[in-house]
Amino acid sequence: MNTLPPAPVWLAEEPWLQELLLWFIGKLEKQRSRDVTRLVKQKTVPALFDFSEDTKYRWELIERELVQRYQVFSISSARRSKQSQEPYENVQLRLNAATEPLLRHWLNRPRISPEEQNWQAAIDLYAHHFIDHGAALRAQRLTLPGYSSVQLVAGIASAGTLLGQSLTLREISAHCFLGNSKVLDNRQELLTRLFGDSISSLIERPLLLTAWAPAGFSKLLFIENQDTFLHLTEQPPSNSALVYSGGFRASASRLISSATRFAFLPGSDADGFKASWKQPSIQAFFWGDLDYAGMGILRALRLSLPHLLSWQPGYRQMLNALHEGAGHTPEQGGKGGQIDPIETGCDYADQQLLPALRMAGRFLDQEGFHSRTTGSIADTPSALN
Template sequence: MKAPGWLVEEQWLQTLLHWFLDRLEEPRERAVTRRIKPSTVPALFRFAEDTRYRWRLIEQLASDYPVFSIHYDHRIARHQERYENAQLRLNPEAEALLREWLARPLLDPLRQAWRAALAEHPDAFADGGDALLANPPAYPGWEPADLAAAFAGVGQHLTGKLTLREIAARCFRGDSKFLDQRLELLHKLYGQRVLAILPRPLLLTAWAPVGFTRLLVVENQDSFLRLADAPPPGYALLYSGGFRASAERLGSEHTRFAFLPGSDSESFERLWLSDELPAAFWGDLDFAGMGILKGLRQSLPRLTAWRPGYAPMLEQLQKQGGHVPEQAGKTRQIDPGETGCAYADSTLLPALRQYGTFIDQEGFLVTSGNRLGN
């Protein structure tokens, strides 16, 4: 609906309509109303001018459009104008219409708060804070001013001495994980300065007997410790800790090992990524376990699924001995497709798809040598 032609000539009325929009952009619990008084709408009390014409314009806005309703005060004296102390009550559905008439698009209060917060840190960010404004992060109990100040505080810690979690804990009230999924955001805010963040070391536990000739990566802690107590002959063992070891940084200089007593740590650190050392993986017989195998192969391309471990699990699966995903909270597991391991891709994954059930490795123990039982 187009604005009435006369509105462009009535600056006083535009001012009144802007006032209503101002109130809509503030926190409120009640309807937006305006009492007609000399202090609120002075144009209606300049009696040397055509105030009755001006009031007819307001009546027209109430009847023909309608922008607001008019509630008269019936207690006024006879000598007073009928509209004195009347109340204009804004029709909430007229907001879009008023914004179109006044060329005043809707301003998101949250966006306004973020603009004000970022204005307090004009020199903190390489992009002026645009990345925060484009996709404002949220945190329970935090206002935009708190978050803007916290992100601005990150800059002072980009000194090459701290990891991402150490910086997050210092800037976000002890929450060390707050920045875990926001490294891209930090790159936009700080550019190349983010490269000063120290990579977080990957800490892995290993058992490496003297003279080992093979490597077995084990998904779960209980199974790793059982194998360490009675290791398959010739195997060094590495506890992958679920998905922790499937990252590309597995073979980086920042990987750290904690060795069980009696380990030949020097030989392990020299050989574990070497093509000289055959490597296998044993974990849960489910899609997540196969996904770990696929991920580990990024750093250990020679890695294969460990048949001595998976064969008895597969046998039990084929005997309808597995659990459905709903039993163990595994409904969100994603089929990895292909892992690159022939045994996993041709045998284990097709069985998982066929039976629709899973088996955890903790149900299988070493009995002697590399024979397994349940």
């Protein structure tokens, strides 16, 4: 709870005094070895020498309020060399550093960390490279272990010079950040604010998926995990093409874009697959881990293929095993951070699988349920409790 007194009314009425106090705060934010002081002269505090105003009252505010009442300053007098000299001329104001929190509270000037200061200073150096003069970076400080603020801002500034050169975002990142290709991942909105329409010149990074596709297939099954995918290619479901989605990779919005590339296993009808896999007439399914992440993949895939459903022949085995007590807790599987997707849009998943996961509080991985071991986990639930 903040127990500092509110700013006095007279402070709002005297902008010159706010400026004086801000000057002292600014000095506190710089490295120093001595107390912060200011000698009162016409050049340093001109408001006290503007005799069209009540300068006597202005000085009384400093003496009575800031020195005596709030103890913001202590003052030391100088010898007066002229009789006509103002009583405060050449007086030295010495800031009481203990009142810094009070002044920051009055002036709404929170302390800036050294890291934030370095970030702002780095933006100042490179602001002319950005169409918004770095405003987007000032509002969103980036941090990356081992990189200084100057290295980060300089890297982003240099990214602008590479736009228009037929490069992907990861290629640009590698050029600008010491060979690190992932710094700019998920930062296209930021880059748009910094560089405008030139960001449209980026080449979309292809999505690479592995597929097995027999001629004349009528069903398409996305499989989350590699082991299960390979086993099913040996004993595939009838009339089905198989795609190894590799977790969330295939759930990207670019799944159905022209940038998607497929690597086909031997025996595949690659041309037939490319011509028909996105057609609504092809029944599409997903089978993955029976956990919240797997359900999240299902939900995300449906954003690209709205007709896609959960694959019941695979999930039914897993659901039966879960009902019989099989499965691991989120903590046992290192899945404590998984989030319930609430719903996927697939009736079977929303009405059967997700309620079962919530009730059981346990998960099952897909690798235990391929054609060579069907039923093995359900037969021995006690071994996996």
